[in-house]
Amino acid sequence: MFITFCVLFLYQTVSLDAFTIANETNLRSHLFNGNYNANVRPEQMLTIRILFNLLTVNELNIKEQSFEVSGWLTMLWDDSRLSWKGDEYGGVNYIFASQTDLWRPALVISNAVKQFEIIEDEYTPLRIGNQGRITWEPPGIYKVSCTPDITYYPFDTQTCHLTIQSWGYNLLELNVSVLEKGINLKEFQENGEWDLIDSETKVGQSTDAKNDEYGQLLFCFTLRRKSQYYWLNMLLPVIVNSILTALVFALPAESGEKMGYSLTTLLSFAVLLTLISDKIPSTSTSTSIVVVYFSVVLVLGAMAVIFSTMVLGFYFRENDEPVPFYLRFLFKNIMGRLVCYKKCTESSNVVPYGLSENQPTEKQHTGSTIKRDMYLQREQTQLKLKSSSWVESEDDFDWKDISKVFDTFMLRLYILIITSSTAGFLAAGSLGG
The missing domain is CATH 2.70.170.10 (Neurotransmitter-gated ion-channel ligand-binding domain)
Known part of the structure; x- marks a missing residue:
């Protein structure tokens, strides 16, 4: 016990001597004398x-x-x-x-x-x-x-x-x-x-x-x-707005809402740009891909209003005014074929396959064999006559047809442009991220 007490006493004494005011004062006097x-x-x-x-x-x-x-x-x-x-x-x-x-x-x-x-x-x-x-x-x-x-x-x-x-x-x-x-x-x-x-x-x-x-x-x-914040608050609303812009061409002209719809989507995008403009950095050294993408969507929205006006102009034009040759050629032979458009009219004179107009009926063919009668009866059972069917009209292509072809063509074109521009924007963004 006595030995332990002595060891602890000596340890504390040495520890106390490790730092004292006097020791450090002497050291400072030595270091920072007049020679330093x-x-x-x-x-x-x-x-x-x-x-x-x-x-x-x-x-x-x-x-x-x-x-x-x-x-x-x-x-x-x-x-x-x-x-x-x-x-x-x-x-x-x-x-x-x-x-x-x-x-x-x-x-x-x-x-x-x-x-x-x-x-x-x-x-x-x-x-x-x-x-x-x-x-x-x-x-x-x-x-x-x-x-x-x-x-x-x-x-x-x-x-x-x-x-x-x-x-x-x-x-x-x-x-x-x-x-x-x-x-x-x-x-x-x-x-x-x-x-x-x-x-x-x-x-x-x-x-x-x-x-x-x-x-x-x-x-x-x-x-x-x-980028999560920018996805939810900036990019997603713009992408949705661009899709809504394309759908203006899916709206029938006779609905009376096409022009109002196109203007509404354009104004909504303008309001959206106002809200997010402060988040878009502005420098003269480089141009952001998001600015280019927003510009494309804005131009598409503005052009949709112009194209909708043209669609309505074609649709409500009087049919007694003949369609010029160049418009007929453009919308029927070029755009019409691209969108697979066919104008159809009703006809009630269609004869089912396997029968002809001059083919004798059962009464006229009383002398036929039983085998022939059974064949005709089977054909008439399998092929039901329809009172009307749709056939393509080659000559009748009026202004309403031009309107419908133009609407369908622009719908597909807008979907293509919006899809490709959005995919290109996201692909370019992945290079930076």
Whole structure:
């Protein structure tokens, strides 16, 4: 029991000696004496290793062409003037100092949007190890410029970068390099609009007017837009509206609702565009495929009104006015054949297959054999005469026929255009996503 008590006492004594105010005060007096100058860099050629710890992606603003993230930088460098033996100062192996007490690198965010200034934080202390290793971790919200490519919006993937550059010290005096992987995502929290699909760090250089080179680090972030919201609130209503536009040609001209229906679909699409216009990014560098698709649907809606007017004009034209040859040729021989249109009239003089008009009846054929009578009776039972049937009329092709052919042709044409344009839009969007 006595031995255990002595061991615990010695352990606590050593632990208490590891840090005392007196020990650290003596150490600071030794390090920051009159010989240390915070304006003098530690070495002639110094390397700063940097790691970016990403917390959140706050915003990627397409219209403002800006990218904002939150996180903190981890910077490491060595200063041999700030080294000591820990056992000489009661086991003190590290201390903290403010940015005004010692030399620190002059670094800037070279593509910053608002605050273009030297990175500094008077409230974040610098950690100094007994080997002269200095660690500084200033936090911040960084808003930088980013030039997006909206070609595949809203299925787009964007790459933005945050650039840290040495300011004042050229490559012969100060170099920047990557610490670990360059970007730490252990504390990263996902964004509601963007998925972070890749990140990397690149080492670069910049040259000033005097051809002096300066070290750069580019922290690159690749983001993919989450498109579920845009599917439900933007794309699906437009696709449905385009289908409704095509159905105007399925509405009979005699219903009296064709013109009102076409105008209603056009106005509804105009209202829809007004509601979603704020969501569509506007830049002059590229044109989005969704803008092209919406333009196609808008033109189809406007042309549907014009075509409906033509259909009604043909349908209600007086039949005593002859159909010009070129219209007859166009709508009957070309469009009519494309849509397989046949005008039919009623006839009551059709004789069933197997019988002729001059074929003798049963009364006229009293001398026939029993076998022939049974054959005729079987044929008459299997083939029932109809009072009327439909036959194609070659000569009678009036204005109403032109209207019906035009309606059918435009219905199929619109379905083809809308289907192909929608499929092309989705296929192009899959390339961007």
